[in-house]
Every structure is written in C-alpha cells, then in structure tokens.
Amino acid sequence: MGKIEDHQNLWELRQGEVLLGTIAIDNWEMFWAGGEFRQTEAFEGFRAFFNSGNQYNEENDPDFVQLDNWIQQSNAMGLQLIRLPDETLVDQFILYIEGNRANFRV
Numbered sequence: 153m154g155k156i157e158d159h160q161n162l163w164e165l166r167q168g169e170v171l172l173g174t175i176a177i178d179n180w181e182m183f184w185a186g187g188e189f190r191q192t193e194a195f196e197g198f199r200a201f202f203n204s205g206n207q208y209n210e211e212n213d214p215d216f217v218q219l220d221n222w223i224q225q226s227n228a229m230g231l232q233l234i235r236l237p238d239e240t241l242v243d244q245f246i247l248y249i250e251g252n253r254a255n256f257r258v
Contacts, residue, residue, distance in 0.1 A: 161187070164234045165247070165254075170194050172231075175254045189254035201225070202249040233258065 161177040163185075172195040177187040205226070208219035223246060233242045233256065247256040 162236045166232045167230055183257050184255055186255040189249050189252050206248055206250050
C-alpha cells in the first residue's frame, strides 16, 4: 500500500454544481484509492443508495449482476469526482462509501 502524491490527495464528489462531500486520500492500492469521506448535508439524499452498494460482493452476487446494475444507476445520477487542485473531472467510476470512509476506482 502506497501513499498517493500530496497534490492528488483531495477529491470532491459532486452532482452538477452541488458538493456532496470530499475524500481525503490516505491510501492507494493498485487501482483503488481510499480515504476519509467528509459529507455535506446534500449527501443525505444519497446515503441509502451508497449503503445499498456496500452489500454487493463475490459472496452474495457471484456474477456481479446486482453490482453492475448498481454501477449503472450510479453513472446515471450524474455524479462526478473532481481531483483538486487541477480539477481533473471523472464521471465513470466505482465508489463505495461506508460511514466516513470512501474507496473508489476510476
């Protein structure tokens, strides 16, 4: 497990102009980044959706059918990850949020 470069360690989760939260990256493993998720009030409307996504794994969804459907729903919501400070925008990703932890793959 390595540490992502300092200039890449803060990301915003947005839906359009609405800030849903920030992710302060504290680890990078293969293709996945993880860190502390700091939600805004606007995230409350998405909490149940992200909680539902945390249940999909090889054990209870071995063919990843439910996970694929969940990812498609996530992409259809218009969510974006924006890396600060260079404002690189990513709109196709997998993001898990559980409590104050977030893990994502772009």
